[in-house]
Amino acid sequence: MTKGPLIMDNVVTEIGDRILTIRLNRPDKRNALTRPMYSGLADALEWAEADASIRVVVLAGNANCFTAGNDLSDGMIEGPEGPHGRFMRALTECGKPIVAAPSGIAVGIGVTMLLHCDLVYCGSHTSFRIPFVPLAVCPECASSYMLPRLVGHHRASEILLTGAAFDAITALELGIVNGVFPNDQVEEIANAKAVLIATQPPTSVRTTKMLMKRSIAADVREAINVEIEHLVRLQHGAEAMEAVSAFKEKRRADFSQFS
16 A cells, blocks of 8 residues: 655655655744644644554654754744643654654754654764753753663763754664664664564554553553653743743853742
């Protein structure tokens, strides 16, 4: 079965070989995510979950950029029932395997969503960064739960509290990605793995994924909701206003006045 492409607010979807490819397609803004894009991502993942002909999902951007994270000009992040929360639930509750192919730039949600994918292959020149603290907000997509569980508390603290960038080899060492390849080959590698999984017995594949995820499912749901509540509160604060102003004015934020 082949169908597509279907374009939904800078999110392009296409089906082939029983695989649904979901592509972020806003290259002029480095694939920065808007609320309509979050809704499009959620729609596509819910489609994959409901359509028996789809066995695997591939998440991709382009060779130069996966996503620069949230578009700060798109307004405030809404509560758990908004498009951001809906996308996170669709991602974390998808019963079909998800293979991600980030390359170029992966920032914020562009990194935290990878923690919930089943296989991740990245470009050798990919730069990862989770800058929630420098933006005066807090982690989302259950990353405050998933990242320490994956890499340990100390390394998670270094990533989350400093917001410093790290490279593809570091991501591989931390276990965030399965493999590192030239940027222009990453999607081909991811697709090959997706095709391999799509040829496996589908009920066995879904059951195996469910069994691996079941012990953390409730904690992930709770973490997503608690994080969003704190994020909504923090983004209205004076510290966040200073961070956003500094970002727009291309200057270093000054938090010295806050206690």
